[in-house]
Amino acid sequence: MVEYGDIRVVYRGGSKINFRKPVISNDSRFLLCASGESVKVFSSVTEECVHELRGHTGQVTGVLLRPSNHLQVYSCSTDGTVRLWDFTDGILVRTYVVGYPVYSIYASLNHKEVVFIVTPVCVFVFAELFQLVAVNLPQTPDQLVEARDLSAVLSDVSSNPSTIAFGRGGEYLASVNNLKMEIYFFKKNKSYSFSLREYTKNGGKNTFTCIACHPKDDCVATGHDDGKIRLWRNFKQKKEYTYSTLHWHHSAVSSLCFTPEGTNLLSGGVESVLVQWRYNQENQKDFLPRLGAAITHVTVSPDGALFSTSHSDNKITIIQSCVKVSAVIQGLVKGENVTTGLLVDPRSKALVLNGRPGHLQFYSLQRDKLLFHLDIVQQEYIHEAGLEQFEVVRAAFDASGLWLATVEERKQKSAELELNLKLWSFDEQTQSFVLNTTVSAPHEARITAMCFSQAADSQTTTLVSASRDGHFKAWQLGLPAHTDGTQEWPSWSCDFVGAYHGLVPRCCCFSADGSLLAVGFQEVVTVWNPTSWELLTTLSQPPGDVRNLCFGQLSCSKYLLGSNNKKMVCCWNLLTCSLEWSTSMDVSLLLVDSRSENMAAFCCQDGSTDLFVFKPSEPRPLFSQKAVCSGRVIHAVFTPREVMLESSEESSQWLNRSQLYFLTEFMDLLTFSTKAEEEKLMASSKQLVIDDTVAMTPFYLLLGKHRHEHLGNEESAERTPLPQSSVAIKELLQTPAHVLPATSFLCSMFAKSLLISVTETSFMNSLSVLSAVAVKL
């Protein structure tokens, strides 16, 4: 990351959790999934993240339970290492350095201490050729182990992990790539390959997408691009193989999975329906429809009790025995384009942006957790590729968080644009937003900008929407209508329609006190009075269309800043209606911090983005940083801090009251953090480690003081080892229940093992403590 003094850019939250297949632990209590540069361990019951296994320096590309020890897990990464973790405690056990980027990892019980990884054929990452390699993991007690004992198994495989599977406990290995399936038998050390024609007679595409092997039977299931599933049998000979076809999916099958006993086959695809086929009775199938988004991976827990499906909207669903969704782990949803931009809900301080299709998501930045989805469109989403459906394109909050305005849009190829403006009021009782008014077709063309009047104290809020049809409209809440008997809720209606010489408005902005409205009509900025709707003045600085507009805050509220697409930033003084200053800068994004006078400008230059933080009244920027990130910054937002920072350094003072979050072209959510903040974070985590064994009970408060005193006296006072590690208990816990002797026999042994041999000093200590307690009592 880029360093600048003590401020640095850091990734914040919302990494993908649907990138690779998750893994469910043997006891079905934990679910592990690759998430960015770490592995996250979720509880499958409470949906909480229990541990985050950090250590990789590249994207984690695979997670795999160790076949010989079900409490340990392998993870591989593009940084060229395979790491072994104890996931219940979150400890890194061993690191194997492979030296090549690893794209997926496989293992089977048949092959002890060997893992199979997919690496690129040549060292260049950009090569499209991949091979499957067996890696012997050396058994040494060291933390860091070089694993250079590689042997190629298959060449020309796909980097997609769902295209390779082990069959029948590791007897053979099947891999598909494009139109070719290859099955490799370890015993015979021989591989058979089967290929299909590109298109079937009916025009279906035959490309393989995924594979699954039956755990007990010689049967391989493959999924195809046209939605077909083929079950291959008798593939031990090259010639006499057979296959049968199952067809239910209408588009590509993205994942296949057999249950551990092999009685069922699970498949999923774009339709977001989990299909359960009975093995050998394939005409009987069960469905679990409307899972929310396209299924990318399907997994089954080793005992077959839990299924989990990963979805394209960064979600993992945990399903109990194919009937009931028991838990949903949802990450920050990042679509192809965040059209609403980043918003901050003034009430919950959550980040609000496009979520699932037709929804707005509320994401808590403090807890890095998705709070909820608000259904804006309220229509059944049809999972079909190429179908145009309503999308939320604009959203705005008013200053108090009481009102939310959303615009949804549906553009058909032939027909006209469908637009809906919806206004939502916050309901205190249900603590969520309730639809108040729907305006269908508020404008004749796309809405380019929308904002609420930001005055917090005013009784009537005003919403302004600007559209490509050359008008901007002001919407106001009507008075509560008291018709006899029935009291209707007040609804929003259009108050004013403004235009300026038929030019297209691109942006609009209210001043902080709500007394002025600035609307940018191409190269002209018009300033209006929102109470009387008079055009007060026009400001213009040709050439170039105005792209961003914002009013200064607090002491700088007499300034109006605008940036245009001809690389100019202008600052007008509203008292004199004249240009205060202008500078040549290609600003792609200009935003204002509502807590201070500061403004932030993102400038795009040579494929990277620079940031300037400045006050409109001062000539020198407070903070500037070159190359904040690569690519353009498309959205950014200032979020208020809950606790103010007490930073005295000049360059980091602008981060005291609020934080700046921004979203890049590549959908990375980044923020700035100061050194002081990081130190604080580190300190708090250390504190946690020390205190995690002793609960803060009143007894502890009483006793703890004495213990601290003793600690001061005797440096050598050591904590008694916890009895978990005792041999007897391990024996007790790890022996299967049906071979255990009677409990009465075990009881005395167990009790003995719990006794701790007491040294004389510690005994004296405890005596003195007890006597002290007695005195106090």
Added chain:
Amino acid sequence: MASFKPTQIPDLPKLGEKITEDTLYWKNYKAPVQIKEFGAVSNIDFSPVSPHNFAVTAFTRIHIYGPFSQEPVKTFTRFKDTAYCGRFRSDGQLLVAGCEDSVVRLYDVGGKAALRMYKGHTKAVHVADFTTGRYQILTASDDYTCRLWDIPNAVELTAYQEHTDYVRCGVTSKLNRDLFITGSYDHTLRVFDSRTEKSVMTMDHGQPVESLLLYPSEGLLVSAGGRYVKVWDLLKGGQPLVSLKNHHKTVTCLALNSSGQRLLSASLDRHVKVYNTTNYKVVHNFDYAAAILSLGLAPDDESIVVGMTNSILSIKHRKNLEEPKETSKPRRRPSYRVFMKGKNFVPKQDDYFVSKPARQHLAKYDKQLKRFNVSKALDTALEAWLRRKKPEVTVAVIKELDRRGTLKNALAGRDEEQLSRLLCFVIGNFFDTRFTPVLATTAEIVLDIYQCVIGQSAVIDRHLIHLQKLLEKEIYYQKDLMEILGMLDTMFAFSLLRKETAVAGLPECHTAAANVEIFKIVFEQSTCLYT
């Protein structure tokens, strides 16, 4: 697993006027009975006594109609020239009428010939009325005078010569036998007391006064003249209270409803407007075919009678409130036991309550949409009662199918009967602005699919030709409306330009006012065209 989201039926507001209690009240009249008179109907007066016959003065005749008769009960024809202002006495026995030949005639309602003739005016008498004392008559004439006559002796008692132009309206006080008010084309209203020589109060209306009306309390006086209706407070010495300008042509007559809560004004612009007398806002509006000259409201608002320049008398009767409703016997519901089964169970203290998941109730078409049975869903939506009673549901289902991209599949493969049902629905609702966009796409797709089989079925062809004709008509209307819009735009642009350039305030005001005038006329035309 999210539950299925049912099709949304948008609650689209109906365009046009809002439904208020007033609209409900004033709409509750039957279709008008129209009677052709011999000339322009200049006056309508209801008899104060039951059965509330009304006298209609038109050309040289006065017809008396019964409350529900379409033929006149009685006719007075002995006028030499145009008759004016046939009015009943408070006991309903006598009728007085002025005439173009300056003679005032008094009739017995039962008789034929005039009982008395009052000669003295020198010009046409447009106003004649009985005073509350029952033995005197007030007349006012184009010779600028108003006179009081003794009925039995046919002697002129007093003559007032204060007006300086034609006196065209007058009203006598119902509470004071000596008081009466006249309005004249000299723009003034004058209050006279027969005990004094001179008028006691004068008010300036500003326009030639066409009609006068006293409130039952007689504290307020309403006058109509020019485009204005003005209300005066008589108890404050004739202070103007409100000036209403809701008509765009001369207001010709006024009426008050039976409760005194609503004021009606009729004008040459073919409208009757109903005002609320507390805030003087227009609460309802009636349209008529021609310029209105006279208006009468029966006691209890049982009927509204309007006389027009094209000599048509239009009578609207109130609908009977207690119309016997032909409701079928209510269907027998399942008994109480069925519904209460298991509902009255009270859990005991230690019982663990297992809540049953609430089943989502879906409409039939939603169930079919959930199973992706698109054709069936459309069939369900086109069921007779649904498409007649709730066309918005049918349209919403069509829209949903369109959104799912399966409208074409749903519309294809239909036989003659189904297709004609669909086309009927499309034709019936095509010009409802709420449904037009959806139905236009539907019609387009239908034409695309079935164009190869056009000509094979007479029924379908007929529907298609009907649709085509409707469309042509609509296009014609739209074209006209666009032309009018263009005209308006030029006018507004002109007035705005003047406003910006003109320095002095007065002349531009005039042009703006004139423009508004023209705008109103054009608007009138456009509404005419559209309806």
